[in-house]
Amino acid sequence: MRLELQRRPQQSRAMLLWSPVIAVALTVVTAAVMLAVIGVDPARGLYVFFVEPLTSAWGLQELAVKASPLILIAVGLSICFIANVWNIGAEGQYVAGAILGGWVALAFHDTGAVWVLPAMLAAGVVGGALYGLIPAVLKVRFGANEILTSLMLVYVAQLGLDWLVRGPWRDPMGFNFPQSVTFLPAATVPLIAGRLHVGVILMLVVVVVAAVMMARSLKGFEIRVVGMAPRAGRFGGFKEGPLTLFVFAVSGGLAGLAGIIEVAGPIGQLLPSVSPGYGFIAIIVAFLGRLNPVGILVAGFVLAISTLGGEQAQILLQVPLDFTSVLQGVLLFYVLACDTLIVNRIRLVASGPRTATGSSEAVR
């Protein structure tokens, strides 16, 4: 006797949409149990964790600021992933955008001209897109695995930035610490309220444009078809090569935009490290949001809430950070488990050779 995962003959579309909600609900229940185990009142703990960040204008602003880069990057990644192209190097493209945009800032911010910030944002997009095109070209031209090349290029970008802020771009008045000068107002993203900056609006625009493109345009259809059935796509005249370049450029460009917004906004200067791993966390956000721009918007906020809530829980309840880390892991686990069980079912089967529809088939 053994357990076997079998693909369901019919999948419920409704349940597919409900799956992330169920996963979040299960996470909340698990959180309550864990809080009780470590001796914190679960009701108060859940409130501090999941609700408190939403109760003040400041909390909402901070949520948007934290979620914004995650969503920007994840939207780009989702387009890649739908096309069955695996860009794992968004972190590097984010840094590349920060570098090229930051260069514009350092070169021109003392002119005070109004075009400096738009030029920075454009340079950020270009930097990220060009950097994303490297693994794309390597894949199309030489058949190099883009998972490996894009991932390894992350470290190249990070060390490049590290070298720049230690060397040529170091603040001469900064006691030799590795950081650039702080950008003057002409090179900073304007604030709306608190730390809420205009970049958040750009992020919302990107979400809407991506949603329309994926759902309504021929390009969106092409990405979908080539991703699901490249052979069928070829019959339809869709070429995989150019599409790979396109999706890498788009996701790289969006990651680069996120990078330059972060550098020109909340950070305000170039530092050796300009990201606490946004490019990697965005992969989780993309899947949590079911590779759908609107879903990603929600998922980005869910992840931001768990981060902010984790800090609040440390401050107000003295709950250790490990609790937050475990909870984020639990959330991912439930998301994957729910997805798997909606697409597949578990059956107890007698020992014997595996059935043709058995678990050897990939869960996707």
Add this chain to the structure above:
Amino acid sequence: MRAFLKGAIAALGLAALVAAAPAEAQEKLKVGFVYVGPVGDFGWTYQHELGRRAMQEALGDKVESTYVENVPEGPDAERVIEGLVRSGHKLIFTTSFGFMEATVKVAQRNPEVKFEHATGYKRLPNLATYAGRFYQGRYISGQIAAKMSKTGVVGYIGSFPIPEVVSGINAFMLGTQSIRPDMKVKIVWVNSWFDPGKEGDAAKALLDQGADIIAQHTDSPAAMQVAAERGALAFGQDSDMIKFGPNTQLTSIINDWSGYYIDRVNAALNGTWESTDVWGGLDSGILKMAPYTNMPDDVKAMAEATQKSIHDGTYKVFTGPITKQDGTLAAQAGEVLPDPAILGMNWYIQGVDEKAPN
């Protein structure tokens, strides 16, 4: 499935309905700490946490203190510090260099709250800075290494080539040269303050390259453990790491913040707090040396004598002649480098086998 779903949704709703517990009325001073690493790193953050606990212990019911750990440097730090302000904390210690800009921004917005930033150089009327002259301990370590090394090569694990670390390397080198002018120091940068895996690998690489003593400017005891496995000797960092290498540790540079934290919180309670710039060494108690172990008595006596002369102020570590790598003199014979020169140090002394961080 449906029943289960209902249950889950009900639980969600229940959680959302619960209101915030009312804040307790109390006159305690709320003190917040922002840590860059986990409290269990047995290094930098752990020592700040011990300082916090000692302060809480000493001041008891006059103070309520809390901490946030593993806070990334940069914009996330600003949110955490602001969060502490908004939850009523009136004195906030931010304990990593990378929190500087964030601390400055929040301090400017909240002039009624007092801030203290470790290892930074930007001050405000409500923002003090504090740091330790840990290079003093590295000079003593250098002397011990020169006496104890058989191969004449010391492996040095560096975090980031910032002035604090560079001056530490120079102090260590000056110590070795005072005993044995031909000593070699090999440096491996791990580009992290806390990464036990990388630190351990760096230690292995350095031992493979002929080093028989490991010194470190990173925060975990991983290098100590590797040295212990390989039968080499090592210096601890931040805390007494003797339990990770009972037959390995020569001494350790201990950061003891408890006295400072007690003084500063007391000052805030008494209304005598001022924005100060403290850079304390052996004499302040911020720097302590772990017991000198795994060495002969004469080496131990030498180390204790050096420690005493630095403690008394009769000997300054950066006393000339100090020659830079390019052969120019940084300090004439008998001249003592002023503090700003040490705080902004971006050059190596002659004998360091590494290019300057430029």
